Amino acid sequence: MNVSHSTIEDRSVSTWIWTEPGNIAVENQGNHHRSKRRFDLLQPLRQVLDNMDVRDPELAHRLCEMIPAQCPFERDVKLFGCTLFHIPPLCKLNPLYEEVSNLRFRALCYLADECGEDVSLYC
Known part of the structure; x- marks a missing residue:
């Protein structure tokens, strides 16, 4: 198993959604809670800059x-x-x-x- 290959594939789905503890809104609908995530179009660019060595x-x-x-x-x-x-x-x-x-x-x-x-x- 290629660790870097599987890691990159796993990250591709989450790169478009950025969540911070302060940015998650929880809706109370009866007995269950649903969280909303903020869509961040710049998140892939943020990750590139943060990972640049x-x-x-x-x-x-x-x-x-x-x-x-x-x-x-x-x-x-x-x-x-x-x-x-x-x-x-x-x-x-x-x-x-x-x-x-x-x-x-x-x-x-x-x-x-x-x-x-x-x-x-x-x-």
């Missing part, structure tokens, strides 16, 4: 350069002292922000721990 120094440098170290700041756009509109922090607009920032962190750890490089340039 950084083992190439060139890729790690590229990731650290491309992904910002912190969330871009929010601002108010004003004209003649009157606020026209508010731009929220851009990380709140990116549904994959946590996965991308975790990928950047793994790249930094790889460069520092495995390659022994100084990563203060990227901080």
Whole structure:
């Protein structure tokens, strides 16, 4: 039995449904309970980013350069002292922000721990 093959097949069904303890709603219908699951179209991409293993120094440098170290700041756009509109922090607009920032962190750890490089340039 090929473990990785069967694992991938088993995961393909669950990749489109994302459930967290806070996101499951339970309906009480008589004597039985039915749970609703939230459909998450980005879950396959989330899994790819979370499972991405950084083992190439060139890729790690590229990731650290491309992904910002912190969330871009929010601002108010004003004209003649009157606020026209508010731009929220851009990380709140990116549904994959946590996965991308975790990928950047793994790249930094790889460069520092495995390659022994100084990563203060990227901080």
